[in-house]
Amino acid sequence: MKIQKLIFAGLVALLAAGCGGNTIPDPDADAGTMVDSGDDGITDGMNDGGLGMGEEFGDSMDQMDELTMIIYFDFDQSDLRAEYSDLLQRHASRLAGDSRAQIRLEGHADERGSREYNIGLGERRSQAVRRLLLIQGASANQISTVSFGEERPAAFGSDESAYELNRRVEIKYTN
Helix, strand or coil: CHHHHHHHHHHHHHHHHHCCCCCCCCCCCCHHHCCCCCCCCCCCCCCHHHCCCCCCCCHHHHHHHHCCCEEECCCCCCCCCHHHHHHHHHHHHHHHHCCCCCEEEEEECCCCCCHHHHHHHHHHHHHHHHHHHHHCCCCHHHEEEEEEECCCCCCCCCCHHHHHHHCEEEEEECC
């Protein structure tokens, strides 16, 4: 029993020694993206040297800028407002025109109501948007839904202006 404790203590000591401040540089990173911040091993790639290395999106990103990505709802409602029909038609057309495009519909609610109720309300809202996109030509395998209920507010506060911003479905293109 005593030997097992010694072996365990030795292993813990070796593990602690192995977690020292040595950092292994990223072989793919160019010299301008690593910032030395001392012996703590933290690097930061947030400078201009690493920007512009990604994939070109061309005109499709210009179209994305035109599309609103948030659908707002009335209090305790999951019915879509008529003002969003044209916007959702454009999203559906984009999905129908590009079979590789995928979106995630994130349903949200304001803080009024229980957590369980708000999760259900966020789900009903995201499903309402999903149904309309499917009717207008999007494919079911392109759309996923999730409900965050009241857990991810867009605005903090307990007034009507904050509540209005929190009753929403966010459309997130995932690819």
